[in-house]
Amino acid sequence: MGLEEDALEYHRRDPPGKLEIATTKPTNTQRDLSLAYSPGVAGPCREIDADPTDAFDYTSKGNLVAVVSDGSATLGLGDIGPLASKPVMEGKGVLFKRFADVDVFDLEVDAEDPAEMISVVEALEPTFGGVNLEDIAAPACFTVEEALKESLSIPVFHDDQHGTAIISGAALLNAADIVAKDLADLDVVFSGAGASAIATARFFESLGVPQEGITMVDSGGIVTEDRAAAGDVNEYKAEFASDRPAGDLADAMAGADVFVGLSVGGIVDRGMVASMAADPIVFPMANPDPEIDYAAATEAGEGTTIVATGRSDYPNQVNNVLGFPFIFRGALDARARTINEEMKVAAAEALAALAREDVPDAVVSAYGGEPIQFGPEYVIPKPLDPRVLFEVAPAVARAAIESGAARQSPDLDTYVESLEARLGKSREMMRVVLNKAKSDPQRVVLAEGNDDAMVRAAYQLVDRGIAEPILVGDREWIRASADRLGLSFEPTVVDLEDEDVERYADRLYELRKRKGVTRKEARELLADGDYLASVMVETGDADAMLTGATNHYPSALRPPLEVIGTAPDTDYAAGVYMLTFRNRVIFVADATVNPDPDADVLTEITCHTAEIARRFNVDPRAALLSYSDFGSVDDEHTHAPREAARRLRDDPAVDIPVDGEMQADTALLRDALTGTYDFADLDDPANVLIFPSLEAGNIAYKLLQNLAGAGAVGPMLAGMDRPVHVIQRGDDVEDIVNLAGVAVVDAQQEG
Template sequence: MGLEDDALEYHRRDPPGKLEIATTKPTNTQRDLSLAYSPGVAGPCREIDADPTDAFEYTSKGNLVAVVSDGSATLGLGDIGPLASKPVMEGKGVLFKRFADIDVFDLEVDVGSAEEMIGVVEALEPTFGGVNLEDIAAPACFRVEEHLKDSLSIPVFHDDQHGTAIISGAALLNATDILGKAIDDLEVVFSGAGASAIATARFFESLGVPASGITMVDSGGIVTADRAAAGDVNEYKAEFASDRPAGDLAEAMVGADVFVGLSVGGIVDPEMVAAMAEDPIVFPMANPDPEIDYPAAKAAGEGTTVVATGRSDYPNQVNNVLGFPFIFRGALDARARTINEEMKVAAAQALAALAREDVPDAVVKAYGGEAIQFGPEYVIPKPLDPRVLFEVAPAVARAAIESGTARQQPDLDTYVEGLEARLGKSREMMRVVLNKAKSDPKRVVLAEGNDDAMLRAAYQLADRSIADPVLVGDREWIRSSAERLGLSFTPEVVDLDDEDVERYADRLYELRKRKGVTRREARDLLANGDYLASVMVEVGDADAMLTGATNHYPSALRPPLEVIGTAPDAEYAAGVYMLTFRNQVLFLADTTVNPDPDAEVLTEITRHTATLARRFNVDPRAALLSYSDFGSVDDERTHAPREAARRLRADPEVQFPVDGEMQADTAVLREILTGTYEFSALDDPANVLLFPNLEAGNIAYKLLQTLGGAGTVGPMLAGMNRPVHVVQRGDDVEDIVNLAGVAVVDAQAAKHRQK
C-alpha cells in the first residue's frame, strides 16, 4: 500500500475522522448530570450574564479555537471547496491539541465572498477564545483577516500568511548569525507574491530587513514600480514594488543574499543559486516540491550555504507547527485581544534562541539518532521538540503583556510549570523537584564522565543551576568531547591521575581492608568510576552521585553499596519508580533491588518510599499489595505484606495511612476500597504501592508504562546513607537530569537532618 492508501485507511477507521468531544467533568451520577445541565447550569449562566468575562472561568471559551476555512486554497490542492477541506481542518485541530493542549472546532464554511465569511466568524465570536483562518485564497484572505482583527476582541491569525513568516524568520535570524551577515544589509528575493510571500516579506521587515532590499517576483516577473503604476499587480503586491528594471527570477537572484521561495517547484536551477552572493541563504519552501532541491542548493552556493525547505526529509524544515499552537497558547493564556507584530517577533526570536540549545535525546532519536547541533544544518528547532511550548508560549504571553493587548497577566515565573502540566503529570511533578534543587544546588558526581549522555546532562545541570556537576573520567577526553558536542562550558573533572585519587585510595582501603581488599587493589578499583565517585561522596567531596548509564544495574549498584552503604536507620535499599497518569501519581517499590522481601524488608522500604513521595510534595498513602484482600487468602505468600502493614500501623512514628494486604485494584479504586472495605485504614486510594516481590513490581511498572501510557521517573534509589541513584542503561539526558535533581533534593534533606 502507498502513502495515500494508508492515509485513507487511517481516516476511515472507526470512528471516522480525527477528532472527538470528551467530557472534562464527572458524569456518572444523577447529581453529576444535574450540575452539568439543568438545573445547575443556570448558575454559571447568570454569572456570565452579569459579567461576560466570567465565561473564561465557567466555560471552555478560554481554551477553544475556531479553525475556519472556505477550502479555496487547500494545501497544494487549490480550490476544492469547504467539504473536501475538512480532513485538513481536522488535522489542524489535532496539531493544536497534540502540541499545545488547545481544543478546536473545525468550521468549514460555504460562503461566496470575503464579506460573507467575515459575517459568519463575527457571529461566532461568543463561542471561541481565538480564530485560526486556514487555506483561504488571496487576496480575500487579507481582507478577511484585516477586518476580523479590527472587529473582534479575540486573537485572529491566518496561519498560511504568518506561520511561514515566523518560522522562516527564525531561520533567517540564525542563518545571518552563522554566516556573519547583517540583517539590515540583506538583499532578499521572493519567488511568489501570494499571501505567504507578502506576509513573510512584511515580517522580514519587522526583523530588520530594509524594504529597499526586498525584491518580489511573480509569474509576470519582477514586481516593479512601473507594473504597479500600470495596475498590473494588486494593492498587496504593489506594497513591494521595486524601482529596479523589469526582469525574470534569474535576473533578480544575481547578487542576492537570500532567496525565499513560496511559489512552485523546480523553477530554480543551480546556476541561479551560484549567481547569488557568497554564503547565500536559500529558502525554497514550495510544497511538496521545493523550487530547488536541498542537495542541489547546498552544492551550488559559493561558500557556506544555509538551506531550509518545507520538507521533513531534509534539514531545516520550515514547518508551521513550530508556530501556531504555541502562539495561540501564549495569546489565550494572556487573554490577548489580538496577535500583534510584537508577539510574532517574540515567537521568532524564541525559536531562534532555542535552536542554539543542546537538543534532547528524545528529539535526536525521533529524527534518526544522528547528532543535531546548531549550525548550517540546524537553524530552527525540530517540530517534535517539546521545549518549543515552554519557550515560545511564554515569549508570546510576555509580548502580549508588554505591548498592552493582554487582558490578564499570568505569572511568568510560574507559567512554565502550568505549561509542563499540559504535557503530562511527570513533567509537572519533576518541576516541583527541580525547583527545589535550584533553591540550593549541591555537588553531584557523575561516575561515567566519558559517556556523552552524562556529559550533556552535566552541561544541563550547570546551565539550569540544578546542581554543580563533577565528572569522573579522562579530563582531556571529556573537555574535547564538550567542544565536539558544542557545549559551552568547562566541566569540572576528577581524573584517575589526580593527586587526590591517592587519598581516595587510602579511604577505600580503610573501608574494605577487612573485606579482602589490599591497598594496591583499592587503587586499582578506583579505575572503576563507580568506586571513585562512591568514595568522593563518602568522604564529603560530593553530596550525591549518579551512575548506571553504561553498566548493568546490579554492577553499577554494587560499589555504592559497598562504600556508602545504607542509612544508619536502614538495612535495605529499594528501587522506586514514580508513574504519572493524567490525574494520578503512583510510587512503586521495590522494582529493582530486593528479589523476595520478607515482612521486615517490606516494612522498611515502605518507609523509604513514603519519604521519597514527600520529596515530590505528595502525601503518601501506602498499600501492601498481594493477590489477597485482607486475609481472603491465608498462605505463606500473603503473610509478609499483611505483617508489614500491621507493623507500620502499630508504629506511632509512621505518620501516613497504610494498609494491606490487598489486591491492586482494591488499592487504587475508590469504589472498591471505601465501598467494600470501609474498615480500611485508607480512606482514599493509595499512591504508594509495595509489591510482594521484585518480579511483580518490575512487571507491573513496565506494563503500566507500555500499555497504560504512564510517564515514568526512576528508578530512584531509597534508603542509602548518602544520595545515590542508578540510571538504567539507555536512559536519555532528560532522565539523567531528572534523577540528578532528585539526588540534589535528597542531599538538601540530609543536610537539614544534620542541623
C-alpha cells in the same frame, strides 16, 4: 497499501475523522448531571450575564480556537470547497491539541463572498477564544483577516500568511548569524507574491530587513514600480514594488544574499544559486517539490550555503506546526485581544534561540538518531521538540503583556510549570522537584564522565541551575567532548591521574581492608568511576552521585553499597518508580533491588517510598499488594505483606495511612476499598504501592508504562546513607537530569 490507501483507512476507521468532544468534569451521578446542566448551570450563566469576562472562568472559551476555512486554497489541492477541506481542518485541530493542548472546533464555511465569511465569524465570536484562518485564497485572505482583526476582540491569525513568515524568520535570524551577515544589509529575493510571500516579506521587515532590500518576483517577473504604476499588480504586491529594472527570477537572484521560494517547484537551477552572493541563504519552500532540490542548492552555492525547505526529509524544515499552536497558547493564556507584530517577533526570536540549545535525546531519536547541533543543517528546532511550547508560548505571552494586547498577566515565573502540566503529569511532578533543587544546588558527582550523555547532562545541570555537577573521567576527553557537542561551559572534572585520587585510595582501603582489599587493590578499584564517585560522596567531597549509564544495574549498585552503605537503622535499599497518569500519580517499589523481600524488607521499603513521595509534595497512602485481600488467601506468599502492614499500622512512628495485604484493584478503586472493606485504614485509593517481589514490581511498572501510557521517573534508590541513584542503561539526558534533581533534593534534606 500505499500512502493514500493508508490515509483513507486512517480517516474512516471507527469513529470516522480525527476529533471528538470529551467531558472534562465527572458525569457519573445525578448530582454531577444537575451541576453540569439544569438546574446548576444557571449559576454560571447569571455570573457571565453580569460580567462577560467570567466566560473565561466558567466555560471552555479561553482554550477554544475556531479553525475557519472556505477551502479555496487547500494545501496543494487548490479550490476544493469547504466540505472537502474538512479533513485538513480536523488535522489542524489535532496539531493544536497534540502540541499545545488547545481545543478546536473546525468550521468549514460555504461562503464565496469575503463579506459573508467575515459576517459568519463575527457572529460566532462569543464561542471562541481565538480564530485561526486557514487555506483561504489571496487576496480574499487579506480582506478577511484585516476585517476580523479590526472587528473582533479575540486573536485572529491567518496561518498560511504568518506561520511561514515566523518560522522562516527564525531560520533567517540564525542563518544570517552563522554566515556573519547583518539583516539590515541583506538583499532578499522572493519567488512568489501570494499571501505567504507578502506576509513573510512584511515580517522580515519587522526583523530588520529594509524594504528596499526586498525584491519580489511573480509569474510576470520582478514586481517593479513601473508595473505597479501600470496597474499590473494588486495593492498588496505593489507594497514591495522595486525601482530596479524589469527582469525575471534569474536576474533578481544574481548577487542576492537570500532566496525565499513560496511559488512552484523546480523553477530555480544550480546556476541561479551559484550567481548569488557568497554564503547564500536559500529557502525554497514550495511543497511538495521545492523550487530547487536541497542537495542541488547546497552544492551550488559559494562558501557556506544554508538551505531550508518545507520538507521533513531534509534538514531545516520550515514547518508551521512550530508556530501556530504555541502562539495561540501564549495568546490564550494572556487573554490577548489580538496577535500583534510584537508577539510574532517574540515567537521567531524564541525559536531562533532554542535552536542554539542542546537537543534532547528524545528529539534526536525521533529524527533518526544522528547528532543534531546548531549550524548550517540545524537553524530551526525540530517540530517534535517538546521544548518549543516552553519557549514560544511564554515569549508570546510576555510580548502580549508588554505590548498592551493582554487582558490578564499570567505569572511568567510559574507559567512554564502550568505548560508542563499540559504535556503530562510527569513533567508537572518533576518541576516540583527541580524547583526545589534550584533553590539550593548541591554537588552531584557523575561517575561515568567519559560518556557524551553524562557531559550533556552536566551542561544542562549547570545551565538550568539544578546542580553543581562533577564528572569522573579523563579530563581532556571530557573537555573535547564538550567542545565537539557545542556546549559552552567549563566542566568540573575529577581525573584518575589527579593527586587527590591517592587520598581517595587511602580512604577506600580503610573502608574495605577487612573485606580483603589491599592498598594496591584499592587504588586499582578507583579506575572504576563508581568506586571513585562513591568515595567522594562518603568523604563529603560531593553531596550525591549518579551512575548506571554504561553498566548493568547490579554492577553499578555494588560500589556505592560497599562504600556508602545504607542509612543508619536501615538495612535495605530499594528501587522506586514514580508513575504518572493523566489525573493520578503512584509510587511503586521495589522494582530493581530486592528479589524476594520478607516482612522486614517490605516494612522498610514502605517507609522509604513514602519519603520519596513527600519529596514530590504528595501525601503518601501505602498499600502492601498481594493476590489476597486481608487474609482471603492464607499461604506463605501472603504472610510477608500482611505482617509488614500490621507492623506499620502498629508503629506510632509511622505517620501515614497504610494497610494490606490487598489486591491491586482494592488498593486503587475507592468503591472496592471502602465499599467492601470499611475497616481498612485507607479511606482513599493508595498512591504508594509495595509489591511482594521484585519480579512483580518490575513487570507491573513496565506494563503500566507501555500499555497504560504511564510516564515513569526513576528508578530512585531509597534507603542509602547518602544520596545515590542508579539510572537504567539507555536512559536519555532528560532522565539523568531528572534523577540528578532528585539527588539534589535528597542532599538538601540531609544537609
